[in-house]
Amino acid sequence: MNNPSYNGLLTTIIIFGASGDLTQRKLIPSLFNLFRKRRTPKKFQIVGFGGTVFTDDQFREHLYKGMKQFAEYEFTDEDWNIFAPNLHYHPGKYTETGDFAKLGEALTKLENNDNANRLFYMALPPTLFPAIIDNLNATNQLHENGGWRRVVLEKPFGTDLASAIELNKQVHKALNENQIYRIDHYLGKETVQNILFTRFANTIFEPIWNRNYIDHVQITVAEKVGLEHRAGFYDGVGVLRDMFQNHLLQLLTLVAMEPPASFSASHLRNEKVKVLSAIQPMTPEQVAVCSVRAQYKGYRNEEQVKSNSTTPTYAALRLFVNNWRWKGVPFYLRSGKNLAEKTTQIIIQFKEPPTTMFPMQAMKPNILVLSLQPDEGIHLRFEAKAPDTVNETRSVDMDFHYDEAFGKSAIPEAYERLLLDALQGDASLFTRADEVETAWSLIDPILQTWETHQTPSLAVYRPGSWGPPEGYDLLARDGRRWLNEEASMMLDK
Ligand code: BG6
Numbered sequence: 001m002n003n004p005s006y007n008g009l010l011t012t013i014i015i016f017g018a019s020g021d022l023t024q025r026k027l028i029p030s031l032f033n034l035f036r037k038r039r040t041p042k043k044f045q046i047v048g049f050g051g052t053v054f055t056d057d058q059f060r061e062h063l064y065k066g067m068k069q070f071a072e073y074e075f076t077d078e079d080w081n082i083f084a085p086n087l088h089y090h091p092g093k094y095t096e097t098g099d100f101a102k103l104g105e106a107l108t109k110l111e112n113n114d115n116a117n118r119l120f121y122m123a124l125p126p127t128l129f130p131a132i133i134d135n136l137n138a139t140n141q142l143h144e145n146g147g148w149r150r151v152v153l154e155k156p157f158g159t160d161l162a163s164a165i166e167l168n169k170q171v172h173k174a175l176n177e178n179q180i181y182r183i184d185h186y187l188g189k190e191t192v193q194n195i196l197f198t199r200f201a202n203t204i205f206e207p208i209w210n211r212n213y214i215d216h217v218q219i220t221v222a223e224k225v226g227l228e229h230r231a232g233f234y235d236g237v238g239v240l241r242d243m244f245q246n247h248l249l250q251l252l253t254l255v256a257m258e259p260p261a262s263f264s265a266s267h268l269r270n271e272k273v274k275v276l277s278a279i280q281p282m283t284p285e286q287v288a289v290c291s292v293r294a295q296y297k298g299y300r301n302e303e304q305v306k307s308n309s310t311t312p313t314y315a316a317l318r319l320f321v322n323n324w325r326w327k328g329v330p331f332y333l334r335s336g337k338n339l340a341e342k343t344t345q346i347i348i349q350f351k352e353p354p355t356t357m358f359p360m361q362a363m364k365p366n367i368l369v370l371s372l373q374p375d376e377g378i379h380l381r382f383e384a385k386a387p388d389t390v391n392e393t394r395s396v397d398m399d400f401h402y403d404e405a406f407g408k409s410a411i412p413e414a415y416e417r418l419l420l421d422a423l424q425g426d427a428s429l430f431t432r433a434d435e436v437e438t439a440w441s442l443i444d445p446i447l448q449t450w451e452t453h454q455t456p457s458l459a460v461y462r463p464g465s466w467g468p469p470e471g472y473d474l475l476a477r478d479g480r481r482w483l484n485e486e487a488s489m490m491l492d493k
Pocket residue numbers: 223242243344
């Protein structure tokens with residue numbers, strides 16, 4: 001590996017929760033692909049740790065089955081057989097300090113008593129993070145003497161502001177902030193990173209990217225799937241904690257942020273925090289009119305869901321970023337499960353022309369669609385003269401599709417990029433402590449009003465629809481409507 005950020009030492013990646021779903025579905029396919037692309041450190045190994053008892057061979061077999069089932073790329077057994085000897089397993093309990101002492105000994109042995117880097121990956125619920133970090137600390141495995149030590153933390157990071165602050169306190173007892181990599185897998189998506197490139201690698205968008213030209217912004221993260229056997233986790237958590245506190249607010253920061261001085265982690269994250277800090281937390285009165293919470297019909301009959309559950313599976317919010325660039329421009333955010341389509345889109349609607357010389361026409365505003373998934377691309381709708389008419393206009397579309405421009409399967413799995421960045425010590429695409437806490441400070445008042453006052457009341461929507469009527473009303477009150485159906489038509493063309 002010729003990347004200068006690898007320091008030549010053996011790197012051990014330790015995965016806690018190694019027998020779980022995430023490891024099999026995402027982490028190993030991503031690490032294997034990085035290996036095939038020769039992007040892993042020259043000397044590396046992966047050690048799984050978990051409650052299940054596996055031998056190394058059983059662990060490899062388990063992961064091989066996962067590869068066959070989940071890898072989104074073709075691979076040969078020959079490649080796998082070169083990769084597999086790097087995989088090891090060590091069974092143990094997360095709460096047993098003695099098991100961590102044994103893990104430490106096993107790692108030292110695997111590292112031939114030599115200096116080595118260690119990346120600890122927590123593919124587990126956050127309630128287990130403090131015990132694991134305490135145990136690693138107690139067994140002296142977090143000191144950076146002779147190699148770096150980094151910890152990757154999976155989401156969700158806390159369940160509200162107080163728990164996020166507490167979790168940050170606990171991890172900071174043993175780790176410096178620059179050793180901590182909090183994952184939001186949306187930031188690993190190529191199309192999400194491309195928001196920054198579209199805005200800041202071009203000059204044509206930035207002059208009009210503000211309240212003078214933009215009418216409003218819509219961010220939709222719609223899922224066709226329902227709970228997918230995750231009801232035990234999901235019920236009581238709900239869409240605001242699961243999707244808004246992290247993914248949707250991250251998308252908003254990338255659309256709204258000022259150009260950072262550089263792509264460095266601190267410059268980028270400073271700008272994102274500034275955006276979040278410019279959003280006024282909602283008062284209960286605002287929550288009542290600027291938020292929608294809903295549950296799909298039949299949710300309460302799902303296995304492991306309480307029969308009187310009020311957990312929302314859909315939400316929509318209207319937020320304002322109170323700074324010079326965005327004052328008065330609404331950002332409408334929505335996300336839900338069991339909706340009509342899987343689509344993640346950011347739609348920027350520009351203002352209408354101030355006057356028109358075409359009296360017969362109702363002017364349509366320009367819209368820019370950043371289609372993040374599944375049909376990755378960018379579309380710009382503008383008006384053109386309809387041929388053979390005197391003064392009629394017709395909406396037309398300029399578009400860019402990733403698969404046309406870069407070839408099919410050009411887009412790697414988000415975890416590949418994030419794992420690579422963590423290995424290389426680049427935290428730009430990970431969320432910082434203050435960023436997570438500021439995001440919670442916006443979500444908390446909404447949750448409190450919903451959960452304590454039951455306001456607004458919980459709406460119901462039909463599975464396979466675009467959400468409840470209340471979701472449409474949120475925009476209709478402002479004389480606007482969700483544009484995704486129109487945008488999907490543009491994409492289909
Ligand atoms: C996860 C949520 O963070 O993101 C899931 O916990 C959700 O509920 C998933 O399904 C969506 O991710 P993606 O990459 O499929 O849009």
